[in-house]
Amino acid sequence: MFEWSTAHGLDVQIRAALVDANCVRRYHDAGVKVNVWTVNTPGEYSRLSNLGVDYMVTDYLSPESL
Incomplete structure (x- = not known):
């Protein structure tokens, strides 16, 4: 996928x-x-945010929960 x-x-x-x-x-x-899916915990959000991903898809996280 990377090369293509x-x-x-x-x-x-x-x-x-x-x-x-x-x-x-x-x-x-x-x-x-890089967009990632599906990010449904604050911990996973933090991990991926720290990695510098550009977009995240979630089922139910809200800004207040982060």
């Missing part, structure tokens, strides 16, 4: 559990934004 999406300049959507710092860095270095 970066070759076409397409942003990616990846299941949150599969994302780590190296993943985010590689895509960002290639100029690609």
Whole structure:
């Protein structure tokens, strides 16, 4: 997926559990934004936010819960 999406300049959507710092860095270095799904706990939100993901999809988190 990395080679194809970066070759076409397409942003990616990846299941949150599969994302780590190296993943985010590689895509960002290639100029690609990273969206993750599904982030449903404040802890997972914090982890992914600290990694620098660009977008997150959640089922029910609200700003007040973070």
